[in-house]
Amino acid sequence: MIGDSSHSVESRIPFYGKLFSLIAFVIILNLPAPADLSSSAQRLAAVTALMAILWMTQAIPIAATSLIPLVAFPIFGIQNPKAVSQAYINENIFLYMGGFIIALGIEKWGVHRRIALNTIRVIGSSPRRVVLGFLFATGFLSMWISNTASTLLMLPIGMAIIGSISELAMFESQEDSAKAIRHFSVALLLGIAYSASIGGVTTLIGTPTNIAFQAIWTSQFPDGPQMSAGEWMVMVVPFGITFLLLTWMV
Template identity: 40%
Template structure:
């Protein structure tokens, strides 16, 4: 396949590749601490990875797996010690949360939630923009910021086209700019409010655990209690600046709520699968928030894990994977059975009724199936491990 990257990009990658390799070899030949071989080797590996990451000399995840090879070879850490770093509790939390998010996207639950919020908040132009921002921020608390933006922008563009038809392009310009910028900013602001909202939050949690192993861990509920007011404040301030200071919508702009109604009607009635994912999602959020004792200043809400025999054994990753696994067991009602199910339909008809029911349940399509595995961001998982 031809390489269509810009020449400057290829040049930067080539320079970064050889510069990183040169720094690596230089620090091995002239160690920063001759009396401490592992520390000198670590400095060489860090310089190599930093330069390759910045220059994108190799794919980010490919650079991230270098410690698996170089740490044992340079005597920094054994292979048995390095490997678990690439699959720890933080990564399990990330994977479990991402699987639940993928199931929401698969059944269009995220779009239904967004349209419901916009419909509830919307009114005039400024309130419509607020509705879009609130919807984007809420979804970004649980779904990747980019995925939320990709879903929200087409809904926003449908509203923009309606406004341009009624008010004209010139009068609708400020509304269009404020709406699009509001969606973009709200996605980032909403992602700040939960641990699973954006990957840097999880990175901070894990790095904090490594640097301060004796300190109380950063729990999902603790983070949310602290960060949610900050996120709400940022969204409110951003909305005010966009709609009241920089891009005040023109009086000519009239909102046709039929645009939203058509979008909502296109989704049809809520399905069994959407209800199932919504229930699992809501339970997961509650379990995350109230797993450990929640200090609110004026009092403490006891955590549910205290009721278990071994509360210290359960973390947020346990909750995420457990609830994601539940989705693998819920059969669908609106999807055709898999080919494997059809193949065994004939022999199953001859079985006793209890066995037929059990066989159909075992071979039915699930709310979340095997198709989710290749859609998981394994490159980010490896990038996490390399950074930790």
């Protein structure tokens, strides 16, 4: 009974999401506007509330919700069609989309496993070297895909290594093995998390904030010095390597 009722509530969420989003849209659209608020700004607030509720409830597919401004902004006089469409065909969006394509290829062909295992084979299999190998492997992956994706790809490999530590005979003293395994596990998992964040900083597609920073810089300072993806890497990669080594030493 409980399962049936919860399923019934979940099935009604899309309906209520559509209903409440339309109600919020109509209410905000017809509210008396403050003196310092333009009519176009009020219409923008109404569309924003509509989209926010649709996003939270997922009453319609998220991708469809994201396309609402393309139709609503010109209809309600918020922005002209050319300006709206330019936001959807931004070069930074295509750059980040390329990062997603790379991530799909890495996951499909198991490149992350090959990188991790080959790194350990080259660096060594002692606990400290395994952590170092995972730091650099995760950091390298995070240069090309998002921090979260690289962490999720490397986490199962790290957990598998932790689970098979005793079989690999990585610790000499049997009585201290439990404590050593615990310390190794913490170091490895924290290393994966930190190295993903560090690696993501070193390229433009490594994390969305880098692309957002470049877009804001270009729009705010069009006459200022512009930085390509290669120049970004030349400047930031040395810092990334340094921070990975510092993380390993700590």
